[in-house]
Amino acid sequence: METEEQSRNRFQIELEFVQCLANPNYLNFLAQRGFLREKPFVNYLKYLLYWKEPEYAKFLKYPHCLHMLELLQYEHFRKELVNGQCAKFIDEQQVLHWQHYSRKRMRLQQALAEQQQLQQQQPSTHSNAASK
Amino acid sequence: MAASDKSTKERLLSVLDDLEVLARELIEMLALSRSQKLPQPGEDTQVLELLVQRDKEFQELMQVAVEQGRVHQEMQTLEKEVEKRDSDIQQLQKQLKEAEHILATAVYQAKEKLKSIDKARKGSISSEEIIKYAHRISASNAVCAPLNWVQGDPRRPYPTDVEMRSGMLGHMSNLSTNGVNGHLPGDALAAGRLPDVLTPQYPWQSSDVSMGMLPPHHGNDFGLEPPGHNKENEDDVEAMSTDSSSSSSDSD
Numbered sequence: 574m575e576t577e578e579q580s581r582n583r584f585q586i587e588l589e590f591v592q593c594l595a596n597p598n599y600l601n602f603l604a605q606r607g608f609l610r611e612k613p614f615v616n617y618l619k620y621l622l623y624w625k626e627p628e629y630a631k632f633l634k635y636p637h638c639l640h641m642l643e644l645l646q647y648e649h650f651r652k653e654l655v656n657g658q659c660a661k662f663i664d665e666q667q668v669l670h671w672q673h674y675s676r677k678r679m680r681l682q683q684a685l686a687e688q689q690q691l692q693q694q695q696p697s698t699h700s701n702a703a704s705k
Numbered sequence: 706m707a708a709s710d711k712s713t714k715e716r717l718l719s720v721l722d723d724l725e726v727l728a729r730e731l732i733e734m735l736a737l738s739r740s741q742k743l744p745q746p747g748e749d750t751q752v753l754e755l756l757v758q759r760d761k762e763f764q765e766l767m768q769v770a771v772e773q774g775r776v777h778q779e780m781q782t783l784e785k786e787v788e789k790r791d792s793d794i795q796q797l798q799k800q801l802k803e804a805e806h807i808l809a810t811a812v813y814q815a816k817e818k819l820k821s822i823d824k825a826r827k828g829s830i831s832s833e834e835i836i837k838y839a840h841r842i843s844a845s846n847a848v849c850a851p852l853n854w855v856q857g858d859p860r861r862p863y864p865t866d867v868e869m870r871s872g873m874l875g876h877m878s879n880l881s882t883n884g885v886n887g888h889l890p891g892d893a894l895a896a897g898r899l900p901d902v903l904t905p906q907y908p909w910q911s912s913d914v915s916m917g918m919l920p921p922h923h924g925n926d927f928g929l930e931p932p933g934h935n936k937e938n939e940d941d942v943e944a945m946s947t948d949s950s951s952s953s954s955d956s957d
Contacts, residue, residue: 577919582873584920589872595863613927623921627830631838632918635847637862671862672850679852 601660
């Protein structure tokens with residue numbers, strides 16, 4: 574039986590560890606050292622699924638880790654992570670996805686700027702037409 | 706009426722035959738008696754008596770026939786009645802079946818609705834909490850890249866090695882091998898490069914916010930097949946986590 578202090582420490586540790594899973598390079602590291610093949614580790618990953626519950630999830634700073642955790646439940650994914658190319662690909666896609674909203678915002682801003690430009694041009698033509 | 710093996714029709718016909726024969730005999734006798742004297746004295750009375758008898762039988766049989774006809778007609782009306790009632794019952798049966806089907810569908814849909822209501826209620830979270838959480842994960846650029854991000858910016862949507870090493874995990878120097886890109890928590894500390902005081906505390910460790918929160922209980926045995934979900938083996942994890950007195954055993 575662990576004490577409350579130990580429990581709290583374990584909470585902290587598990588919080589940090591589960592969020593580390595969001596890092597595909599770390600996952601690649603774990604895979605290359607064979608951790609992902611060990612049954613106790615796989616069972617531990619299954620145990621960590623409790624972080625999906627709302628009362629625990631609210632402490633996560635990096636929510637990408639939950640998706641990675643779900644994927645890690647599949648043996649195929651764990652096997653693929655040994656490959657460095659795979660980890661690199663995941664990293665790239667993750668960062669691109671991360672930039673999705675800022676890209677969208679930039680596009681909207683551009684569109685707005687263009688629209689304002691058009692509007693500025695229009696009043697000048699209107700005034701010309703009125704004066705005639 | 707006694708059960709007879711002959712039908713009424715047959716009996717009527719046989720009586721008619723008898724009458725025909727007797728009538729013929731009588732006429733023959735009358736014809737003979739014209740030409741010669743009565744050969745047999747009592748025979749004509751005999752024939753006449755038989756004739757009368759047969760006629761009576763004939764009349765009786767006709768009565769029987771009439772009665773039978775009446776009964777038969779009654780039977781037919783009753784049969785018609787029975788048929789009508791049968792079709793009524795079948796109609797009711799059809800309607801009942803339809804009603805049952807409609808009710809079953811309605812009940813099923815109502816149950817589904819109740820299930821979804823339950824589900825929604827279970828998952829209900831206060832909007833304030835959601836907004837707070839959304840704010841937390843967005844403000845730290847964990848889910849959305851900062852607007853001034855360019856290639857070469859070290860920030861990432863996951864904890865980087867520096868951040869990993871600065872947490873509780875990082876402070877346990879159990880694993881002595883070097884990681885890829887130095888992503889191994891603990892090695893920097895083991896090498897003595899980052900003194901404790903200078904390690905920055907990143908908010909993703911949230912030690913202050915999570916005070917009082919405890920992880921789910923589990924038996925210390927992650928190596929065994931878990932019967933339920935919480936009794937799992939933690940052999941591997943122990944090498945990396947809580948117990949500060951654990952030796953730096955490599956779990957490979």
